[in-house]
Amino acid sequence: LDEGDAPTARMLVAELHAADIADLLERLSGEERRALVELQRDGFDPEILPHLGGNVRDQVIAQLGPRALAEALSELDSDDAIYLIEDLDDDIQAALLAAVPPATRRALEESLAYPEYSAGRLMQRDLIAMPAFWTVGRAIDFLRETPDLPEEFYEIFVVDPRHKPIGSVPLARMLRHPRKVLLRDIMDRDVDAIAAATDQEEVARLFRHYSLASAPVVDDQGRLIGVITFDDVVDVIQEEAEEDMALMAGVGSEVDVNAGLVSVVRQRIAWLGVNLGTALMVSSVISLFEATIEQIVALAVLMPIVASMGGNAGTQTLTVAVRALALKELTPSNAMRILTREVGVGTINGLVFGIAVGAVAAVIFDPFIGGVLFCALLANLVTAGLAGMLIPLALDRLKVDPAVSAGVFLTAVTDVVGFFAFLGLAQLVLL
């Protein structure tokens, strides 16, 4: 398809939704992608850009060049434009801002002044606000007569004379009331105004919790400066949920399947390095018992069982704790109850697997080895339950994201306790 017949390819692509073209670009190889972008150079739809993943986006932006990108920025909604330029290098960003029309530039600069991952970055600046004394009829006439309103909106914000949001009217409700009714009388008065500095994770939680379609964003003085809509938040929800998973597996904070070799190596090597530290610590624990292992080699055969069961049980508890902390479902008021439950789970599983594996080892090797294995497994699974809860709770208290580092501490604890308990008990009982 792409080789040769340019007009046909251009026509086929022109019929697609911007999001689909973005998907297509991501799936093509580097060369094909360049050819396809070149083909569309004149009529490149700027809406495609926000749909592209990080690495492919950078390539396409580089290929289009600053002039075309500046043009795209002034055509896009302000939230999409911010999304495109916030990760660029400072000098490229400055050059771009210099090339866009002054009004767009001012808006973009104001948004960039808010911290990354804040409501100020997520919000769209174009919004519709009306005074409370307007009637439904006047509001509809205003909407019909004013050109240049945002394409999509789901509610009208009602503001007081100082431009503070005091209510909101969903469009469905506006349409269902006669023209003479006052906005004041049909508006929702409990507006969830979001401060511009609010973290996006908290924004997502509010949207999800109250099933919001859109919410007003206010500045320090409480004045309405923007609106966040559900579609911005859907991406955040997905990213935040994935972020925890990605961080726990040590693949950075974003899973981009199209990332390049170098950036992937850089992302992952740090985590593997930390893990190597844990592994060396484990080795030094084992080396304390070299003499014991030399006498009873069966210990070397069985010791990975204790460590791996503890690591897996701990990861189960940890996963529950990390997600519950992120969703604010784990709080001081229920932490003790859940900790008790996890220790209970560890005890039960420790008894079940300790008896099963200990019995088998007793038959194959010797009853004392079986007994040691039982005690070590039980101790390690109880430890796993305790550590799987206490480590993320402690990190959270210290304002460290438990998803990033809890896993390392956890395996360190379960490995060390596992090997130490098994080999140490063996030394005591068997020698």
Next chain:
Amino acid sequence: LDEGDAPTARMLVAELHAADIADLLERLSGEERRALVELQRDGFDPEILPHLGGNVRDQVIAQLGPRALAEALSELDSDDAIYLIEDLDDDIQAALLAAVPPATRRALEESLAYPEYSAGRLMQRDLIAMPAFWTVGRAIDFLRETPDLPEEFYEIFVVDPRHKPIGSVPLARMLRHPRKVLLRDIMDRDVDAIAAATDQEEVARLFRHYSLASAPVVDDQGRLIGVITFDDVVDVIQEEAEEDMALMAGVGSEVDVNAGLVSVVRQRIAWLGVNLGTALMVSSVISLFEATIEQIVALAVLMPIVASMGGNAGTQTLTVAVRALALKELTPSNAMRILTREVGVGTINGLVFGIAVGAVAAVIFDPFIGGVLFCALLANLVTAGLAGMLIPLALDRLKVDPAVSAGVFLTAVTDVVGFFAFLGLAQLVLL
């Protein structure tokens, strides 16, 4: 607060949003929860129920009793009502259905006929559909005059005489056009109609991909039977992203921090059992080399390093592959490219850590052990990259969810290869 002063507590709670009351109920202990529900028995807001997590919800439902629940069902939107009853036992469900008004019962039964996790279960049956020849004015008059319309809607669906959706008009657009304009002339013609049997993961992907606020659901004949709105999908997105994480960690498909001890043990014991199988396989690999370890105990000290580095590197690759498969970002067209990259990452990391750890081992123990450690680490990290991609791809091809089982296969592969390569090479070189 809760002890004693019932009227005050009732008043305080009455001012809260249903979602906040649900949060409160989840954080209370079992006893306090029962007391608070009892307090509100007469005016219990049915909207609270869908916000509760599985275990707390079951308790509250049991406490309220079937009569109160049947009443709640007929007050809720049909999608929320389905959500509440779909997980109940068959006999309880039947008793409840018998107790609700006939119209509600028929609607619920029709929805329940669609498979679990399908669009048919997610959808809300009350929707607004109009013929294409209506004008904006007639549409607005209809909305104003008809009682009993859904509270919230974001677009009007345009249907043909056979009730097939042929277009949609977002409310914002309806409000911005004069009364005499025909719906036909302002409607979007590329409606993304969703078949009722579509899986909810696919529904979420469509909503996210096209930033939809709502989408029509059609039956086998293509007739409009319901509507899915973004707020239903937000929950699905969150659940699906979390599900992969939960499944990979072996804590079942749903992370419910308030689950009871018995159900948690049941959820986790299966995964630990499977993991025990892997651990026993590893033990049997080690036991092949008992004689070698007896002669060189340093091997027992160093062997966990090879296995754990391989396991962690493999999990990194696996996490990326599982998410990319779930989001349809990993397809036959780019699988080869990404596999090559992962093997490249494994080779680079294998060289980096192999040289570092090998050198240290050469100094502490002996140069031959260092060389063996280098080779084993390199081999295992390359294997990890290969297996981390190929295992989920193969499971996906076999229509098995890679999130559920890929991790077990992966650790089995990296553990066995790691121990085998290290101990086997050591036997060849050192004895």
